[in-house]
Amino acid sequence: MTSTSMLYALSSAAASAGGGEPPVxxxxxxxxxxxxxxxxxxxxPQMRQQKQHREKIAxxxxxxxxxxxxxxxxKITKxxxxxxxxxxxxGMKVKAVRSTIGDIIPPGGTAPAND
Structure with a gap:
């Protein structure tokens, strides 16, 4: 056997040993x-936050x-x-796009941070 045929025999034996590629x-x-x-x-989470904002604005x-x-x-007047x-x-009123309202302040304001 020549060295080329021995290399071919070894490479075919290694390929058939199951060392192939993993499934796609x-x-x-x-x-x-x-x-x-x-x-x-x-x-x-971003979609949930947008949905809450739309509901709040509505x-x-x-x-x-x-x-x-x-x-x-x-304060909203109209x-x-x-x-x-x-x-x-x-006496100072501005017209704003409804979707640019960021938040609604609850009546009575917010509680202080240290309470």
Whole structure:
């Protein structure tokens, strides 16, 4: 036997010993796992937060105290489908896009941090 035929015989014996590639679905498992982690840690909580904000904005009514996304605090005097009128000071009213309302201040304000 020549050295070439011996090398061929050894390589074919090694290939038939079961040292082949893993299944294709096993190679995609890390990508699927990363996608699941990304979904549960980032996308899903953000969607939940957006849904809560939409529900809160849908529940705005006249005389509610609100904080706009720009940080202005005022009282709602008029509500439209897309806009609302916010009174920032007595006699000073501004028209704001309804979706830019950041938060609704509960009646009586918030409790102090040390209570």
């Amino acid at each position: 679905w096993l190679q995609f498992m890390p990508l699927v796992a990363m996608g699941a982690i990304f979904w549960f840690l980032i996308i899903r 529940g705005i009514k006249k005389n509610d105290m609100v904080v706009t996304a720009g940080g202005l605090v005022g 509500i439209d489908e897309h806009y609302c009128e916010v009174e920032l000071a007595p």
